[in-house]
Amino acid sequence: MKKVYLQTFGCQMNEADSEEMMLTLAAKGCTQTQKLEEADIVLVNTCTIREHAEHKAISYLGRLAKWKAKKEGRKIIFTGCAAQRLGQKIKKKFPHTDIVNGAKNIDNFSSVIEKADLFEDQNTQPLSAPANSPIALVNIMRGCSCKCSYCIVPYVRGEAYSLDPKNILSQVKVALESGAKEIVLLGQTVNAYNYKGFSFSKLLREICSFDKLLRLRYLSPHPMFINEEFLQTLKDCPKIARHIHLPIQSGSTRILADMKRNYTREELLAKLKALREIGIEISTDIIVGYPKETEEDFKDTLTLCQEAQFSAAYCFKFSPRKGTPAALFKELDQKIVEKRLDILLNEIKQSSKDAYARQIATKQQVLFETPTNGRTSNNFWVRTKEKYPVGAVVDLQIKESKDTILLA
Numbered sequence: 489m490k491k492v493y494l495q496t497f498g499c500q501m502n503e504a505d506s507e508e509m510m511l512t513l514a515a516k517g518c519t520q521t522q523k524l525e526e527a528d529i530v531l532v533n534t535c536t537i538r539e540h541a542e543h544k545a546i547s548y549l550g551r552l553a554k555w556k557a558k559k560e561g562r563k564i565i566f567t568g569c570a571a572q573r574l575g576q577k578i579k580k581k582f583p584h585t586d587i588v589n590g591a592k593n594i595d596n597f598s599s600v601i602e603k604a605d606l607f608e609d610q611n612t613q614p615l616s617a618p619a620n621s622p623i624a625l626v627n628i629m630r631g632c633s634c635k636c637s638y639c640i641v642p643y644v645r646g647e648a649y650s651l652d653p654k655n656i657l658s659q660v661k662v663a664l665e666s667g668a669k670e671i672v673l674l675g676q677t678v679n680a681y682n683y684k685g686f687s688f689s690k691l692l693r694e695i696c697s698f699d700k701l702l703r704l705r706y707l708s709p710h711p712m713f714i715n716e717e718f719l720q721t722l723k724d725c726p727k728i729a730r731h732i733h734l735p736i737q738s739g740s741t742r743i744l745a746d747m748k749r750n751y752t753r754e755e756l757l758a759k760l761k762a763l764r765e766i767g768i769e770i771s772t773d774i775i776v777g778y779p780k781e782t783e784e785d786f787k788d789t790l791t792l793c794q795e796a797q798f799s800a801a802y803c804f805k806f807s808p809r810k811g812t813p814a815a816l817f818k819e820l821d822q823k824i825v826e827k828r829l830d831i832l833l834n835e836i837k838q839s840s841k842d843a844y845a846r847q848i849a850t851k852q853q854v855l856f857e858t859p860t861n862g863r864t865s866n867n868f869w870v871r872t873k874e875k876y877p878v879g880a881v882v883d884l885q886i887k888e889s890k891d892t893i894l895l896a
């Protein structure tokens with residue numbers, strides 16, 4: 489029986505892809521190991537959204553040459569977005585790589601490994617659900633058709649397509665029957681999901697009808713696809729988490745247009761307000777120092793953040809990705825970008841502190857992901873002195889907040 493060591497870089501989409509590939513390897517008779525030294529196969533699932541992420545994956549692959557040389561028969565599978573972007577060039581540079589399989593080809597992973605003849609025995613066993621966890625990640629669509637000017641994803645993952653709801657619902661059923669309490673639906677623009685007229689909101693309602701479901705999350709929605717049907721679904725279905733991670737990227741209509749985000753500052757503000765009125769906490773992603781961003785544009789982002797009161801925001805300096813339209817623009821002076829990033833981070837620190845403070849003295853339903861740490865429906869981490877079994881669901885009174893954690 490071959491042992492597989494899994495190394496995933498990047499987002500939860502990648503984690504879900506890794507889980508799918510591990511199920512395929514399990515069906516080939518492989519088991520997963522947490523120790524690199526006892527592994528026969530290393531599966532490296534990569535990210536290329538920022539240059540830094542790609543470098544990390546490639547330097548990890550470089551280091552695996554020593555690991556492979558230590559024992560005969562060891563194999564390396566390099567997959568995901570960086571594998572898609574760099575293709576067979578990887579094998580030229582790192583000849584110790586056995587299989588390169590890009591993100592667009594993850595659906596064909598099974599036939600790729602079969603052709604590569606990784607396994608002497610072809611003993612197969614039925615697919616089983618992933619490791620015991622209260623949270624199950626479920627891919628509902630692949631690719632992205634948005635073509636935001638700065639983003640490499642559509643080039644490495646291809647055009648968007650939605651998966652059949654029948655398959656999604658049966659995956660959800662298996663996960664819930666295996667003990668999952670929370671389902672996280674994944675897609676690059678998850679709320680653009682539409683399978684032959686079967687909308688994202690319909691899918692949310694169907695999933696909420698499972699008795700065993702405690703909570704439903706989704707990542708990452710795009711502001712453009714927030715519509716009335718979705719807002720009504722949030723109101724009607726309390727099992728849908730009272731939190732949304734909604735990447736806004738900028739608060740300036742001019743920059744949003746240049747980024748090809750397909751919404752204006754005013755439309756964004758109206759959607760954020762509608763979400764807050766339903767009681768949804770909002771976190772976001774913001775790019776600072778996009779080429780052409782003026783002081784005025786940056787101020788628009790800052791004032792939007794002041795109004796939106798985000799509970800958290802991941803703020804990134806613009807990172808040009810070769811092959812995207814924005815990579816051709818002249819970059820801003822890095823000193824200016826650093827300064828803007830500092831100002832924005834301070835603003836977010838304050839709004840996040842306020843969001844945590846708002847939770848004090850409230851009663852929250854906490855789903856424990858470790859014996860002393862769990863998450864609320866509105867996505868705050870709660871720490872307790874008392875230990876609970878992983879997967880326990882406990883109503884707790886929030887006593888205080890400390891940095892980015894609530895204490896109960």
Ligand code: SF4
Nearest residue numbers: 632634635636639641
């Ligand atoms: S919506 Fe834009 S930023 Fe998000 S994955 Fe698609 S192209 Fe990239």
